[in-house]
Structure formats: C-alpha cells, structure tokens
Amino acid sequence: MRVLVVEDDIELQGQLSRMLEHSGFQVNLAADGQEGLYYATDYDIDVAIIDLGLPKMDGLELINRIRDKDLDFPILVLTARSGWRAKVQGLDSGADDYLTKPFQPEELMARVNALLRRASGKTHTKIVHGPLALDLKKKTVLNGDLEMDLTAFEYKVLEHFMMHPKVIVNKARLVDCLYDYNEEKDSNVIEVIIARLRKKLELQAKFKPIETLRGRGYRFNPDNHDGSG
Amino acid sequence: MRVLVVEDDIELQGQLSRMLEHSGFQVNLAADGQEGLYYATDYDIDVAIIDLGLPKMDGLELINRIRDKDLDFPILVLTARSGWRAKVQGLDSGADDYLTKPFQPEELMARVNALLRRASGKTHTKIVHGPLALDLKKKTVLNGDLEMDLTAFEYKVLEHFMMHPKVIVNKARLVDCLYDYNEEKDSNVIEVIIARLRKKLELQAKFKPIETLRGRGYRFNPDNHDGSG
DNA sequence: GAGACCATTAATTTGCGATTAAGCCAATCA
DNA sequence: TGATTGGCTTAATCGCAAATTAATGGTCTC
Structure with missing residues (x-):
C-alpha cells in the first residue's frame, strides 16, 4: 500500500512518514502541491494525505487537479482551520475525509485504514x-x-x-x-x-x-x- | 409504524415516547442495550432511536449486534458527545443518522420521518x-x-x-x-x-x-x- | 318489482406542477 | 468594507391533468 503525503511542515512530514512506514506503508513525500501532483500522477497511489495550507499550489486546488486527472484514490485532508465551512469545502471538492490539526496519531491511522477499507469495496465512482x-x-x-x-x-x-x-x-x-x-x-x-x-x-x-x-x-x-x- | 427507543434516561424516554406516539407511531421502549436487542429481534421494527451511552451494552455494540442479525431498519443515533469522531464512528458502524443532545423535538421527528422515507425506497420487492x-x-x-x-x-x-x-x-x-x-x-x-x-x-x-x-x-x-x- | 347498491360517463372543480420574476443572502472581489 | 455576483427562496400566475361530483342506467336482493 502506497501513501502520498503532501505536507510542507518538515516536522509533521517526518512524523507522518514514520508512523505510516511503521504500519507497513510505502510513503511518498511531497512538500508542495506541484510535487504532490507529480507523485499522484506518476505513482500508483492507494491513499493520499494532503494538507490544505500548501505553498505553490493550494491543497484544494491539488485535490481538484487530482480528480480532474480521473485519479480516484481516497484523500484525507489535514486542516488547521477548525471552521465548519473549510471542512465541508474539503469534502465537497473531492476529498473523502478530513482531520483537524493537531490530531492523535492513532486517529490518523484509523482513518487511513478506514478509507482503504471503504475504497476496496467501492467499484464504480x-x-x-x-x-x-x-x-x-x-x-x-x-x-x-x-x-x-x-x-x-x-x-x-x-x-x-x-x-x-x-x-x-x-x-x-x-x-x-x-x-x-x-x-x-x-x-x-x-x-x-x-x-x-x-x-x-x-x-x-x-x-x-x-x-x-x-x-x-x-x-x-x-x-x-x-x-x- | 413501529419505533424502537433505546434510552436509559427516564425523563428523555418519556419525552420521546410522548412525541412519537403523538405522531401516530407505535413505540417500544428499552432502557439498555440488552433489552433493545430483544425488541429489535422479536418485533417488526421500522426505525430505531438509540442512545450511544447505555448501561449493560454500549450503543455502538447494540448497533453492531443488530446489523449482525441482518436487521436492516434505519437507526438514528443520539449522542451527548459533540465530537465529530463519535459521529463518524456511529455512521460507520451501521447507523444511518445521528443527533447531538440536546435537540429540538421537531428536528428529531423530521429526521425520523426522513429516515423512513429513505428506507421505503430500499425495499426492492x-x-x-x-x-x-x-x-x-x-x-x-x-x-x-x-x-x-x-x-x-x-x-x-x-x-x-x-x-x-x-x-x-x-x-x-x-x-x-x-x-x-x-x-x-x-x-x-x-x-x-x-x-x-x-x-x-x-x-x-x-x-x-x-x-x-x-x-x-x-x-x-x-x-x-x-x-x- | 321496489329499493339499495353499483357501473359508467360526463361535467365541473380542484389543486398540482410549470414557469417566471423579484427578493434575499452569502461568498467573493475590489 | 462596500459592491457585485450567483444561487437559493418565495411568490404569483397559468394551464391542465386528475379528482370530485352529479346524473343516468344497470343489476342484484329480498
């Protein structure tokens, strides 16, 4: 299982990749939206974790671009904004779930696993x-x-x-x-x-x-x- | 139409059953999960309202048991916890909608009715x-x-x-x-x-x-x- | 064979749905 | 922050299908 992580905060990046690798995932790290889109396109990604606040290309735009390319792996959005609106916006735009920072590592893993489980049963989108x-x-x-x-x-x-x-x-x-x-x-x-x-x-x-x-x-x-x- | 209400708070129990009966529903009251499971199994329930915080058997477990028995009436979850997590958990586990306490009576009735409308479309008989x-x-x-x-x-x-x-x-x-x-x-x-x-x-x-x-x-x-x- | 009950058709009324337009609110932008 | 835009809401009008009513004739029962 390959996870794409798009996160500009170096510390959080390391934290995420350690957690994920520890759980047996392959991890692709990207620090901005452009890089993220590159990985999303050229690798066979199973699930993506995307921060909304990204340099170069905004998280929402990245999601839109991903969906425009008909890539349909599930996307978990990370957001610092705790507002209701930002959340709905995230889900409407093609994301499948979101998590508000700061979060517990176990919760993130639980959600990633839930997304993968759901995705495996989903045939037609x-x-x-x-x-x-x-x-x-x-x-x-x-x-x-x-x-x-x-x-x-x-x-x-x-x-x-x-x-x-x-x-x-x-x-x-x-x-x-x-x-x-x-x-x-x-x-x-x-x-x-x-x-x-x-x-x-x-x-x-x-x-x-x-x-x-x-x-x-x-x-x-x-x-x-x-x-x- | 028969509603199963699983709620341990006596006052809320009475309130709920009064509302529901006033709207023309038959009501089965249960105070804990075990009793709830009994009614769910032996009566022909159309919709259930289940509190998450229950004695003897947790609300989530009750829902799991109900779904394990292939009972597919819609379930509305009541929860005191206002966290998003509890809600998602409820919906993932086989519930169809949730309501955070405290709630307006009209909203509960509206949701129950909406669930019944949705359910009526499921019977592909x-x-x-x-x-x-x-x-x-x-x-x-x-x-x-x-x-x-x-x-x-x-x-x-x-x-x-x-x-x-x-x-x-x-x-x-x-x-x-x-x-x-x-x-x-x-x-x-x-x-x-x-x-x-x-x-x-x-x-x-x-x-x-x-x-x-x-x-x-x-x-x-x-x-x-x-x-x- | 009288009276109640039902079938059928036609006339009338009702109320649903289509459509348009104006008001309103929220999101976006200057 | 005020203006603008776009989309949701509300209201009002109109046409028409369907519901209702009414009228007439048929049929069964006692």
Whole structure:
C-alpha cells in the first residue's frame, strides 16, 4: 500500500512518514502541491494525505487537479482551520475525509485504514445513463462531451436521479437530498430546481429524461430521448 | 409504524415516547442495550432511536449486534458527545443518522420521518399476480410487458389490492388508502376509481381481477382471467 | 318489482406542477 | 468594507391533468 503525503511542515512530514512506514506503508513525500501532483500522477497511489495550507499550489486546488486527472484514490485532508465551512469545502471538492490539526496519531491511522477499507469495496465512482456521465468523486456531470454547469442543488437532485433511475421519487424524498432536515410543506423548491435542470439538460443535448408523474413525483428515465415528461 | 427507543434516561424516554406516539407511531421502549436487542429481534421494527451511552451494552455494540442479525431498519443515533469522531464512528458502524443532545423535538421527528422515507425506497420487492407485476420501489405496475399509466389514486388502490389478494376489502378501507383523514360518507370516489382501474387493466391484457361483492366490498382475485366481477 | 347498491360517463372543480420574476443572502472581489 | 455576483427562496400566475361530483342506467336482493 502506497501513501502520498503532501505536507510542507518538515516536522509533521517526518512524523507522518514514520508512523505510516511503521504500519507497513510505502510513503511518498511531497512538500508542495506541484510535487504532490507529480507523485499522484506518476505513482500508483492507494491513499493520499494532503494538507490544505500548501505553498505553490493550494491543497484544494491539488485535490481538484487530482480528480480532474480521473485519479480516484481516497484523500484525507489535514486542516488547521477548525471552521465548519473549510471542512465541508474539503469534502465537497473531492476529498473523502478530513482531520483537524493537531490530531492523535492513532486517529490518523484509523482513518487511513478506514478509507482503504471503504475504497476496496467501492467499484464504480461513475454513473452513466444515456449521454450523461456523473462522476461521484469529482461531483461533475458530462452531458455528451460538455461538462454541465450545475449548482449545488441541481447536482444533488441529478445525482439522486442517476443513482435511482426509473424509480418514481416523491418530492419529500428529493427535499431530503437538499437539506439535512426539513419538514417544510409549502415550498416549491423542487419544481424550480427540476425546471432549471430540465432546461440545462435539454440545452446541450435535447435530452428530456425527467418525467412528471402528477401527484406521485418525478422519474428519471434515460431512455426518453424525446421526452414524455 | 413501529419505533424502537433505546434510552436509559427516564425523563428523555418519556419525552420521546410522548412525541412519537403523538405522531401516530407505535413505540417500544428499552432502557439498555440488552433489552433493545430483544425488541429489535422479536418485533417488526421500522426505525430505531438509540442512545450511544447505555448501561449493560454500549450503543455502538447494540448497533453492531443488530446489523449482525441482518436487521436492516434505519437507526438514528443520539449522542451527548459533540465530537465529530463519535459521529463518524456511529455512521460507520451501521447507523444511518445521528443527533447531538440536546435537540429540538421537531428536528428529531423530521429526521425520523426522513429516515423512513429513505428506507421505503430500499425495499426492492416485487409483487406478481397473473400478468401484473408491481414494483414497490419503483412504484410502477407492469401489465404484461407494458407499464400501466396510473394516477396516484389508481396506484394506491391497486397496490393495496395486490398486497392483499383474495381478501374482501370494504370501501371504507380503500378510502383510507387514498386520504390520511377522511370521514366523508356520500362519495362515490371508490366506484369511479375502480371503474377506471378495471378499464385500464382490461385494455392491455383482458384481465378482470377485481370482483364486486355487493354490500361487502371488492376483492382482488388474480385467478379470474375471464372475470366474475 | 321496489329499493339499495353499483357501473359508467360526463361535467365541473380542484389543486398540482410549470414557469417566471423579484427578493434575499452569502461568498467573493475590489 | 462596500459592491457585485450567483444561487437559493418565495411568490404569483397559468394551464391542465386528475379528482370530485352529479346524473343516468344497470343489476342484484329480498
């Protein structure tokens, strides 16, 4: 198992590599984002530990570049910022877990192992239906050759649809995709998002996969190239 | 819907069960992990609320035992620890959501409901009677090879029939399938829906499975390929 | 054969969903 | 820090499918 460590703090670097090697990992050390990207590309990495605060290339940018190259090893983010926002941002951008500095060595090892375990069971990170190709890691969707420009909400709804094709999904369930917790009754968020999604889907590829089933919900049916919904 | 609550704090126990019962749930109360496991095993639980800090058997262990027994109802974890670690641990171990104490009653109810919505999509059961195949997950019905185009009401009635074949169902019971609350007397909704359903069933496959039992109700009998109703 | 019960169709009403636009909030940038 | 942008939210309107009601005719039971 090969671990890529991208960390500019020399002391922490040494600490990490000692711990990891002690647990039987091969370790690649990089001190900045550029170097990190080089290793990520040219070595067969199983898991990466990336510090967010890096010289030359920011940690988040590094993650984006890695995912852009379709490298899908799991990424553990190290962050000094303890703010909630920074964390979510990290996970949204293609990272799989994060750890706030300072941390206990055992916790880091536990998380690395957990990521490897999870990764071994994960087969497909891409879902393809018709002209649409969704990348769960990168959180992007290609419509034909073009990458769709989706908002966070549009993406969440489309992801749910593509993970549950040909299933009638009621609106309450779709609302669950958007908010952690929400029991609001009189809102038409879903209708609005569906409308925008349809527009974007149709724009690029005359593709009308979202059917309406009045009173029952919506259904994603990639076979509808003409659209009955 | 039956909820299992595993909580050792008597006061919180009472609070929870009051809330849940008020929302129309059946509630099983357990004060420790052992008791919880007993209820989980012997009752048909739809969703469980489990406190992590429990006497006799730790909440996490309870969850593990439940999952080991292949019981797959959704689990909501309550935790006093506010650390991210405890939460991740809970989710990794087979829980589906968590809530940090103290919490707002509405939030708990919202999450329980969200879990139930999510779970309802997991049952990939198909019910087949004669030429009809109903997919509970997709909420669609195939009549022969063709998918039936059903309205929300028609689907609800047909689903009930197919889940209770050869049983006489009176009209009041069918009305309950359509509305949450309804005490209306003089309406012929059911007759109208039955008529439309029959038409659609017959249209595609000359199939007349809905019998009328005058004064008693209706009966779905998939054996009637000629139709005695 | 009278009356209750049901089937069927047609007419009416309702309320869902589509769509648009304006308001609002937060993140980003100057 | 104030301005700007982009995206989420809310509201209002409109068309239409579906639900409801009503009316008529059929059928079973006693």
